Amino acid sequence: MDEGTRELLEPLPPSAKLVYYVLDAEGRFDQTGLAEETRLSTRTVRFAVEKLTEVGLVEEGLCPRDARRSVYQAVPPADRDSVDEPEATADSASEADAPAAAVAED
Secondary structure, eight states: OOHHHHHHHTTSOHHHHHHHHHHHHHOOEEHHHHHHHHTOOHHHHHHHHHHHHHTTSEEEEEOSSOTTSEEEEEOOHHHHHTTSOOOOOHHHHHHHHHHHHHHHHO
């Protein structure tokens, strides 16, 4: 496991870490499969997956056998780097400064 993954996992609850380790080692699972594999409740699994998705460690996809279900898998570190938020551009910086300038003129 790389250092970036460790840093993202550090503040997460133990249940999220367990779910991540299972997904990273075993591959794709749906919520029920994760609950069986980790022996956590489905509610806890859902919370863990939500936290992992927020930080970009896990992605959600459609189940090939049942489109009503979601499957989850760990995001590889190489793919995770491209998911990071874009840096501010000169256009967005000037837009952010515009309201302050308008207030200063009044």
